[in-house]
Amino acid sequence: MRQGKGQVLASPAEIETLDEDAAKQELARLSELLARANTAYHGADAPDLSDAEYDALKQRNAAIETRFPHLKRTDSPSDQVGTAPSEGFSKVEHAVAMLSLANGFDAEDIADFDGRVRRYLGIPxxxxLDYTAEPKIDGLSLSLRFENGKLxxxxxxxxxxxxxxxxANARTINDIPTQIADAPELLEVRGEVYMSHPDFEALNARQAETGGKVFANPRNAAAGSLRQLDASITRARPLRFFAYAWGALSEPLATxxxxxxxxxAEMGFATNPLTRTCAGPSELVAHYDVIEAQRATLGYDIDGVVYKVNDLTLQERLGFRSTTPRWAIAHKFPAELAWTRLEAIDIQVGRTGALSPVARLHPVTVGGVVVSNATLHNEDYIAGRDNKGGEIRGGKDIRVGDWVQVYRAGDVIPKVADVDLSKRPDDAQPYAFPTRCPECNSDALREPGDAVRRCSGGLICPAQAVEKLKHFVSRAAFDIEGLGAKQVEQFYSDKWIKEPADIFTLKEHFGTGVKQLKNREGWGEKSAANLFDAIDEKRKISLSRLIFSLGIRHVGEAASNLIALHYGTWDAFDAAMHAAQDQEGxxxxxxxxIDGVGAVMAGSLVHTLAQPAERASIDRLIAQLDVQPVARPDTQGSPVAGKIVVFTGTLEKMTRAEAKARAERLGAKVSGSVSxxxxxxxxxxxxxxxxxKAADLGIETLDEDGWLTLISDA
Structure with a gap:
């Protein structure tokens, strides 16, 4: 583990110790935990971790995906931003997506960022290469649309x-002008709503006096205040706003x-006075140190420093990944550590049958959040070993009763970093990892080379069945309004649903359905009717969501999109999986x-769809659905639409990444191999x-100039 300034992160060496199965398990765990964190942070304004910790978790996820790119899940946190908006407000579709930022934690990460930018642009x-550096405000992101200077x-x-x-709420914030002069016809200003420390303390004092809600921190207070249905409440709260970016524009603001x-700033927006222009990584990190030294005295919360390529033309060339810009990164501040007592070790069974140990801790505050649980990864981690038998933590095992060090470097469920052997109880016994599933008592097997022990019960294991159903109704899958994890557990317990297809026959199975459901605790006639209507609405589903919903190992949200785009329809996909069962041909x-799939993911797909019980369950589901074909992008006039293109050798006028992105925008499929x-x-x-090989096969071969000429008018 790597430790510095109170923060512990997974080092490259630690990630290198993960084998493929351990990496899969960790990516699954991170995906589930980050989804919960998104809901808590963006949806409920009650985060159970700081922005810095959340971003650090995504950094660990990205590091593992970098080492194992073929394991990237379709529900990968790398492809997600925020969470769905509350039903209490009308919805606004952003003309330009509001993306998150990639993370860095030390000078090496920032040097790597600069290197990636230079390689992409071909800059020696x-x-x-100049960048800007500005404090990262720990508040709530807000987008302001002005038309002809009016908010x-x-x-x-x-x-x-x-x-x-x-x-209505934004209009009550003094830092936000409602009318600006000398503005483009269309101007979308973006920034952060926050609350200063003195204002936060004063607000909490007033809330305590009147019996109102006392907020845990300024970020919660700012988010809760902005998201009031009654704008008069927002007006009474001391909110502030820093502008730092923009979205849709009718004309550029500058170069x-x-x-x-x-x-x-000239238009009247508050901008952060600590923003600077820096020449390269060393100056960026130096300014980071300056800002960090002032952090305690700024009077408002920040959780890092944001670096952006200064030249806007270069920003445009760099473009975006699925959820983050290539031209920016957040350099995060360290997380915190704490010591507490390990009271128990519980075993949880996931939807893939993995047995995951969880530490039950005496509650302790870490980074402003009360922690009572921590992940223990697997049985090797508890024993003080890595997956190759090498020592971690100096070979110290973890036992119930131990005094353990806990850190939150981005995890919703934190981690145990160390053990204080001087405080170990005399009667503490080495932990015996179970060899039978605690849910169904089936054998829990650990295959050679696998860091994870898995239940062999399959469909008879209730934990696996319930977790698969929860995944099926998750936000990136079917996302059925009114049918979440709690309702899935209830219906499964009542034997109303055993597999996904049962969801769509609920109403038919129970007659009108409403009569039986409305008498259950927490349900009324209207809510029951609404649920059945919501289920019916989701009978029409996109191919990518359907593939993701099946919960096939290694197949995440991004991969589901790639696979759906490749095959277009369920029938074509299904026929291809059947034809590929023998994994040859x-x-x-x-x-x-398919770029981004690979042999491991492909094997998981064809194996799952070839299992008789799984296949029958999927067939029953498909019979209830109207699976929508993939809408192809409008590439009319493109000379390469629908063609398979391979790039090889060194490109001199653009980077490989730019060439690939351009080809895909024109409707081409970019492959990594010639066939x-x-x-x-x-x-x-x-x-x-x-x-x-291309010459042997008679494939058209172009040099870079020929390629650019071919696509020049597209």
Whole structure:
């Protein structure tokens, strides 16, 4: 583990110790925990971790995905922003998505960020590349839309695509002008709503005096105040606003990030006075140190420093990943550590049958949050070993009764970092990891080379069945309003649903359904009727959501999108999986050639769909659905639409990443290998075996200039 300034993160060496199965288990755990954190933070304004801790968790997830790219899940936190907007507000669709930021935790991460930017743009190290650096405010993101200088709409981030309309509330914040001069015809200003420390203390004092809600921290207070249905309550709260970005524009604000921030300040927006322009990583980190030294005296909460490429033309070239811009990164401040007593070790069974140990702790405050649980990863971790038998924590095992050090470097469920052997009880016994499932008593097996012990019970294991159903109704899957984890557990316990198809026959099975359901605790006639209507609405489902909902191991949200885009329809996908069962031949090759899939994920797909019980369950589900074909992008006039393109060798006028992104925007499919199905090979200097294979197969081969000429008018 790596420790510095009170923060403990997974080091590259620790991640290198993960084998493939351990990595899969960890990615599954991170996905589930981050989904809960999104709901708590963005939806309930009651986060159980700080922004810094949340971002650090995503950093660990990204690090594992970098080492095991083929394991990236379709519900990967890397592809998610925020959470769905509250039903208490009308919805606002963002014209330009409000994305999150990638994270860095030390100088090495920032140097890596600079290196990625330079490689993408083809800028050598000796050429100066300027960035801006600004404090990262720990508040609530807000987007302000001005038309002809007048504030017409304010919206929260929501899930990044759709937010909540809080226009009336935003108008009550003094830092937000409602009319600005010398503005573009359309101007969408983005920034952070926050509360200063003195104002927060005064608000809590008033709340305590009147018997109102006392807030845990300024971020919660700011978020709760902005998201009031009664704007008069917001008006009475001392909210502030820093502007630092923009969305939709009718004309550019400036040619640089710093110039645009200065322009916003001229328009009357509050911008952060600590924002600076820096030449390269060393100056960025130096300014980070300056800001961190002032952190305690700023009078408002910050959780890091944000770096952005200063040249806006370069920002445009760099573009975006699925949820983050390539031209920005957040350099996070350290998390905190605490010591407490381990009171018990419980075993939880996930939807893949993995037995996950959880530490039950004497409650302790870590980073402003009360912690009572921590992950213990697997039986090797408890025993003080890595998956290869090497020592961790100096070989110290973890026992019930131990005094343990806990850290929250981004995890909703924190981790145990160390054990104080001087405080170990005399009667403490080594923990005996169970060899039978605590839910169904089936054998819990650990395959050679696997860090995880798994229940062999399959469909007879209630934990696996319930977790699969919870996944099926999760936000990125069917997302049935009124049918969440709690309701799934209730209906499963009542034997109303055993598999996904049963959800769509609930009403039919119980006659009108409403009569039986409305008499259950927590249900009324209207809520029961609403549930059945919501279920019926989700009979029409996209192919990508359907694939993700099946909960197939290794197949996350992003991969489901890639697979759906490749096959287009359920029938085509299903036929391809059947043809690829033997994991050889054209259908198998076509599957593993999908960029981002790979052999492990492909094997999991075809294996799952070939299992008789699983296959029968899926067939029953499909019979209840109207699976929508994938809507193809409008690539009319594109000379490469629908063609398979392979890039090889060194490109001199654009980076490989830029070339791939451009080809995909024009409707081409970019593959990493040459086959008989390849339509075009773009070969730069240094092209090797791919160029020879393309020549042997008679595939059209272009140099970089030829490729640019081909797509120049598209």
């Amino acid at each position: 190290e000796e050429t100066q 017409v709409q304010a919206a929260t981030r929501g899930d990044g695509s759709v937010g909540e309309n809080v226009t 640089t990030q710093m110039g645009a921030i200065e322009r916003l 054209a259908a198998w090759q076509d599957l593993i050639d 008989a199905k390849t339509d075009i090979l773009v070969a730069g200097p240094g092209a090797g075996s791919k160029a020879k």
